[in-house]
Amino acid sequence: MGTNAFLKILPEMVSFLRVAELGSFSAAASQLGMTPSAVSRQVTRLEKELGVQLIQRTTRQLRLTEPGIEAFAHCRALVTAAQATMQVAQQFVGEPRGQVRISAPKAFARHVLHPLLMDFLGRHPSLDMQLIVADRDIDPIREGVDLVVRLTPDPPQGLVARPLMAVRQILCAAPRYLEEKGAIGHPRDLLAHSCLYLGEQERDNRWRFCKGDEAVDVIVQGRYVANHSEIRLDAVRGGLGVGCLPDFVARDALDSGSIVRVLDDWEFQANYRGQAYLLFPPNSFMLSKCRALIDHLTTALRRRD
The missing domain is CATH 3.40.190.290 (D-Maltodextrin-Binding Protein; domain 2)
Structure with missing residues (x-):
């Protein structure tokens, strides 16, 4: 694929990414300010350009194909890199801005994470936070979450795992x-x-x-x-x-x-013990807002542990 062809399908890649993240053409269209049919046409154009099916569509749900999973990871990295480019100056000057989405199990979120997030928001008035409390394994790539806290003795492959604290x-x-x-x-x-x-x-x-x-x-x-x-x-x-x-x-x-x-x-020696890890996708273009929160949590919990 030539450079010009690549540039032409950049909007299609963004539309595909939002559909994959949200699991719905309608939800993606609402976020992108488009109609569902227009988003669907963009995804179809991307599939034709690549020569593979990216999404299996049924009346009830959408499911990424194997090439779709691979393409999703690359598209997400591309958009993250673009966002990082827009924030180049912000990484060196002034306050991090935007919203950080972080998930954690219920008890850990309530007793450990929530007080630290309150302190973090007080230190960074230009940042917003969405805390997703869930006692299930959140996939940060598929679910569009910036950071995930998971309590496990064995962090999953394919994600960066920063240890936060021992869990006893x-x-x-x-x-x-x-x-x-x-x-x-x-x-x-x-x-x-x-x-x-x-x-x-x-x-x-x-x-x-x-x-x-x-x-x-x-x-x-x-x-x-x-x-x-x-x-x-x-x-x-x-x-x-x-x-x-x-x-x-x-x-x-x-x-x-x-x-x-x-x-x-x-x-x-209980069954439920190990380490609390902060998980996020490997990316050379870590946004300053996420880096700031990672540093805040790891520093605070290192002192506590």
């Missing part, structure tokens, strides 16, 4: 619960207690503890099973038993004394 599961109980039911000095003592666990997987009530050369597996039982950490925190504060909680969820309640650590001299 700890055991907690309310002081009055322990006064009524008795202290817990060894993992096997949990067999006589009501324990709150996730219940998402069959082995979620099998808790493993290690101390030195000793390893202990305990199958716990309890009256309340909940796969939401903030609900388990409320139940622990309410005296319903011993609960496993992410350390960042329990932090404030521990500081206030409404709950206390249990078996903190043992290593609790």
Whole structure:
């Protein structure tokens, strides 16, 4: 394809990108200020120029073909580079501008990310923020999100992964619960207690503890099973038993004394632990607004961790 032909299909590439991101010709047309039929014609022209089908169209949904997935990545890089070019001066002078879209799991968003974003917005009055709270794996490329927080021991291939903080599961109980039911000095003592666990997987009530050369597996039982950490925190504060909680969820309640650590001299090897990573597509043209937020989060959480 010659240079002139490439220049002619630049608008078609932008239209294809928006359709792929939004999953709809109508939504893309609304964003681009065009009619759906005009957007559809542009995508068709791009497919003819490339000689491959990029989008499989049905009455219910649109799906990218294998060439479409490849083309989508290149088109997104092209548009990002164009946006970066428009902001060249801004990267060196003055405040970053525009909107940053970031997603995170619910508990992490509420307890860790939200306070940091509030501080970030206070420091950068020319920036806007969209926080997408979702307990599912967000694909930043397909869903048009700038940055994604994911809690995992193994970050996915194909994305840049910046570590933010370690995520640990700890055991907690309310002081009055322990006064009524008795202290817990060894993992096997949990067999006589009501324990709150996730219940998402069959082995979620099998808790493993290690101390030195000793390893202990305990199958716990309890009256309340909940796969939401903030609900388990409320139940622990309410005296319903011993609960496993992410350390960042329990932090404030521990500081206030409404709950206390249990078996903190043992290593609790929970299923749900690892690292919180900040994920984003590899790109040489990182926008200053995203770079500023990445630096803010990594610096703040490095101090906290």
